[in-house]
Amino acid sequence: MGFLLLAPSKIAWIISITKAGTSISNPKSKKYRSTVFRANMPPGPFIAPNPQVVVLLDGKSFPVLFDVTKVEKKDLFTGTFMPSTELTGGYRVLSYLDPSEPNHAKLKQLMFYLLKTRRDHVIPEFNASYTELFTSLEKNLALRGKASFGDANDQAAFNFLARCWFGADPAETTLGLDGPGLVSKWVLFNLGPVLKLGLPKYLEDLTIHTFRLPPLLIKKSYQRLYDFFYASSGLLLDEAENLGISREEACHNLLFTTCFNSFGGMRIVFTNMMKWLGRAGTKLHARLAEEVRSEVRSNGGSITMRGMEQMPLMKSVVYEALRIEPPVSLQYGKAKRDLIIESHDAAFEVKEGEMLFGFQPFATKDPKIFTQAEEFVADRFVGEGEKLLKHVLWSNGPETEKPTLENKQCAGKDFVVLVSRLFLVELFLRYDSFEVEVASSPLGAAVTVTSLKRASF
Ligand code: HEM
Secondary structure, three states: OOOOOHHHHHHHHHHHOOOHHHHHHHHHHHHOOOEEEEHHHOOOOOOOOOOOEEOOOOOOHHHHHHHHOOOOOOOOOOOOOOOOOHHHHOOOOOHOOOOOOOOHHHHHHHHHHHHHHOHHHHHHHHHHHHHHHHHHHHHHHHHHOOHHHHHHHHHHHHHHHHHHHOOHHHHHOOOOOOOOHHHHHHHHHHHHHHOOOOOOHHHHHHHHOOOOHHHHHHHHHHHHEEEHHHHOOOHHHHHHHHOOOOOHHHHHHHHHHHHHHHHHHHHHHEEEEEEEEHHHHHHHHHHHHHHHHHHHHOOOOOOOOHHHHHHHHHHHHHHHHHHHOOOEEEEEEEOOEEEEEEOOOEEEEOOOOOEEEHHHHHHOOOOOOOOOOOOOOOOOOOHHHHHHHHHOOOOOOOOOOOOOOOOOOOOOOHHHHHHHHHHHHHHHHHHHEEEEEEEEEHHHHHHEEEEEOOOOO
């Protein structure tokens, strides 16, 4: 995943400068309300050679970004600029590769192999790491009356991924508890040009949005992460060699997938779920606790994949959180040829080589597709509602489709849904209800837990 943020004000700005729309068939699109138009995107010209994009803002036009026969996905994971390859050991890692490049299939195969060979570790390691999270939240609540969810989740997510996929406990190595901090700094070097850190706007625009942070400054931190992964990935690196990838290139890719795609994603997804559930209130919490506990009890107290399939409300809540606030909100693709792109009520001509940019929340909150599109409707995807899953797009593709070696859909799609479900199950097995305070942060929300009500039934 790539977790870029564009402030709502920037979207308003894009919309407001696009009165000259580009419809070839419908003059209405020239008006303010057009959902497809041309605009310029940050960052500035020292970082991005060409800031021009065609913006797609509705659920009909957006899916063209998933069609790799129409769009090229080379070097645009982070948008109109690409971070220096010095940040990834000199390699263009998988997320930046187009499926037409031979390494794409090899590296994606390696990620599928990782997920498959380690799948039996997911449920027990998740339980172990997230038990630590809840213990730490409770401790901090008792001490200070509140607890940062983000800090505890960073530690839990990193430990979980390391233990689950690499069979290594960071605390028992020289990495200690430093993993999440090292990753955060490295992500800043990757995404600085498009991050909002909360400094005065002019300061950010003159600094990180105009010039790249020198990769040399992060080299030592990155090396510590690399050494940890290299020492723990022996069998995976053997498999990589079988697939025709050098051990070194494979390790940089495993690091990126674990730290950027997965850790970065879990940070945003879990925080968002806490936020939306916190806002939804105690009635929904009670329904979830009832559903989760009765199913786990009927399974003799065990959490299983099959058991979780029998929790329709919990499953729907996960999808609704991914719909209402897609964790990676910005997607890009370069037109492979001249294209006609259709929105709900117009068609637009796009030239070969033009950069298409979709802001996903507009697609997944399109009122022509979802009723009460702006509201968190917990049971939206229960029963008949499952038909709407094809419009849930967080994984860079419809929820009803699968990542393959030929497409650019998130390799971890099923894993993400699984761990999100596990998170809710662990949460509602322990607590009847909880309360949070929400503030903004450079990547997603900052959630502070202010109360946890222990399970009473
Ligand atoms: C936790 C939440 C996650 C989110 C929200 C997320 C989201 C995404 C998105 C939106 C893309 C496509 C980006 C683009 O090309 O425009 C992507 C690609 C990718 N994701 Fe995820 N991801 C998550 C977790 C994971 C996990 C756990 C893995 C582990 C295997 C993973 C591996 C990848 C890879 C390898 C790609 C590139 C796929 C390709 O080149 O074909 N992601 N992800």
